[in-house]
Amino acid sequence: MEVSPIILVNELKGKIVSKGLTQEEVAKLMGITPKTLSLKLKSGVMGSDEIEKLMDILEIEDPRYIFFGLKVS
Numbered sequence: 188m189e190v191s192p193i194i195l196v197n198e199l200k201g202k203i204v205s206k207g208l209t210q211e212e213v214a215k216l217m218g219i220t221p222k223t224l225s226l227k228l229k230s231g232v233m234g235s236d237e238i239e240k241l242m243d244i245l246e247i248e249d250p251r252y253i254f255f256g257l258k259v260s
Contacts, residue, residue, distance in 0.1 A: 193231070193254070193255055193256035194228075194231045194232070194233060194253065194254055195252065195253050195254075195256060196228050196229075196231055198252070198253045199228070199241070199245075199253050200228070202245045202247065202253070203245065206244075206245055206246070208244075208245075210224055210225065210228070213241070213244055213245075216240070216244050217237065217240045217241070217244065218240075219237075233254075238250060238254050
């Protein structure tokens with residue numbers, strides 16, 4: 188499992204809110220506990236499988252900015 192060290196947590200939290208979801212709901216959809224999601228958001232580190240799940244749940248088409256800190260032109 189690859190790990191991404193550069194997650195823009197505030198942007199990700201904004202996506203959660205804009206979808207009308209709570210972190211608890213997202214955690215359940217990901218198949219993890221809310222505490223686990225909270226810890227992952229706090230550390231800013233997630234595995235590639237978790238990133239893929241978040242992309243599906245939050246309908247993120249281009250993950251480069253949020254998950255890898257790359258500006259999208």
